[in-house]
Amino acid sequence: MPKHKKNEFQIFSEAFPPNKRGIREKRDISSPNHILLKNIKIIPDNIIYKPLTKKDIEETKNLHKEWFPINYSDNYFQTIFTEKSGKYFSIGAFYTIFDEETKQKKEVIIGLALCEWINGSNYFTKVFGKESALEIINNINYKEEVYSYLKCDDYHCIYIMTIGVLDEFRKMNIGSNIVQRIINIGLNDILCIGVFLDVIYFNNSAIKFYKKNLFKKVMTNRNYYNIKGNRYDAYSFLRIFTRKEKDKFRYQNSNLIKKSLDLLINPIFFIFKIIIFCLLFQCFRNKIKID
Ligand SMILES: CC(C)(COP(=O)(O)OP(=O)(O)OC[C@H]1O[C@@H](n2cnc3c(N)ncnc32)[C@H](O)[C@@H]1OP(=O)(O)O)[C@@H](O)C(=O)NCCC(=O)NCCS
Numbered sequence: 001m002p003k004h005k006k007n008e009f010q011i012f013s014e015a016f017p018p019n020k021r022g023i024r025e026k027r028d029i030s031s032p033n034h035i036l037l038k039n040i041k042i043i044p045d046n047i048i049y050k051p052l053t054k055k056d057i058e059e060t061k062n063l064h065k066e067w068f069p070i071n072y073s074d075n076y077f078q079t080i081f082t083e084k085s086g087k088y089f090s091i092g093a094f095y096t097i098f099d100e101e102t103k104q105k106k107e108v109i110i111g112l113a114l115c116e117w118i119n120g121s122n123y124f125t126k127v128f129g130k131e132s133a134l135e136i137i138n139n140i141n142y143k144e145e146v147y148s149y150l151k152c153d154d155y156h157c158i159y160i161m162t163i164g165v166l167d168e169f170r171k172m173n174i175g176s177n178i179v180q181r182i183i184n185i186g187l188n189d190i191l192c193i194g195v196f197l198d199v200i201y202f203n204n205s206a207i208k209f210y211k212k213n214l215f216k217k218v219m220t221n222r223n224y225y226n227i228k229g230n231r232y233d234a235y236s237f238l239r240i241f242t243r244k245e246k247d248k249f250r251y252q253n254s255n256l257i258k259k260s261l262d263l264l265i266n267p268i269f270f271i272f273k274i275i276i277f278c279l280l281f282q283c284f285r286n287k288i289k290i291d
Pocket residue numbers: 013014015067068162163164165166169170171172173174175176177198199200203204205206208209210212
């Protein structure tokens with residue numbers, strides 16, 4: 001492994017509370033793969049976005065230690081990665097590097113999100129409570145649409161449990177690309193009405209990030225987070241889908257499928273036509289010979 005300067009393995013996350021002087025202390029790196037990425041220049045086009053699998057559990061745990069001040073239990077990760085009902089899903093941003101130590105290529109995680117489907121009747125009331133549900137509706141521009149959501153029992157929604165990107169690769173749109181993929185999963189599901197999440201009130205970069213990705217702050221959860229015995233408020237951010245947005249997405253996607261099918265079918269038809277032509281030509285020649 002190449003030599004590194006002292007403090008080079010120090011990391012930073014705004015999800016951690018600032019100290020008494022209002023400064024966030026840097027902490028030690030938890031992920032060995034993160035060390036391999038030091039001094040590597042990422043080519044955004046080479047990032048692959050795909051679901052995480054069981055083999056990524058250890059790395060996901062390490063990265064959560066780097067990003068969040070909350071101690072997530074082993075059971076938390078086991079449940080998310082092994083639950084068969086499809087309640088949870090994840091999106092990872094992977095990058096392939098050459099590991100100088102093993103002299104082999106290695107795919108490492110540079111960002112990820114863990115998500116949960118929230119199902120059930122009366123979505124807003126279930127998730128936020130009755131009073132807050134009304135508060136949310138009053139905060140949203142397209143009220144009529146939301147009222148119709150409230151009336152139907154079958155709607156569901158995606159909750160982003162955690163999301164993070166390695167500090168060196170932040171502000172490169174990786175987080176937004178992950179969020180966009182989550183949004184697309186929601187848009188593709190007829191009964192999904194939106195995506196929501198909670199963020200600790202002092203995490204300004206994350207708040208900017210959600211706003212940039214068109215999430216709206218819908219309520220404040222008092223004392224929501226407990227970090228080392230101290231209580232901190234959280235803001236709930238919601239990205240609700242309008243029917244127009246869902247229809248547009250489905251229309252674009254159906255067009256995409258049609259175009260890809262056309263591309264696939266057209267050459268097949270072309271070859272088929274040539275074969276038919278050759279066969280007919282052969283028949284015609286044989287007929288002339290017999291005559
Ligand atoms: C929040 C986080 C996931 C954002 O990921 P990212 O890949 O850096 O985000 P993007 O590059 O897609 O940023 C998109 C926009 O978000 C805003 N943003 C992101 N990071 C920011 C920062 N440090 N300061 C100010 N704005 C920021 C900007 O508006 C940015 O757009 P711009 O680059 O055009 O200005 C990342 O900062 C992170 O991992 N933080 C630590 C863990 C964490 O706090 N997770 C969220 C818990 S709720």
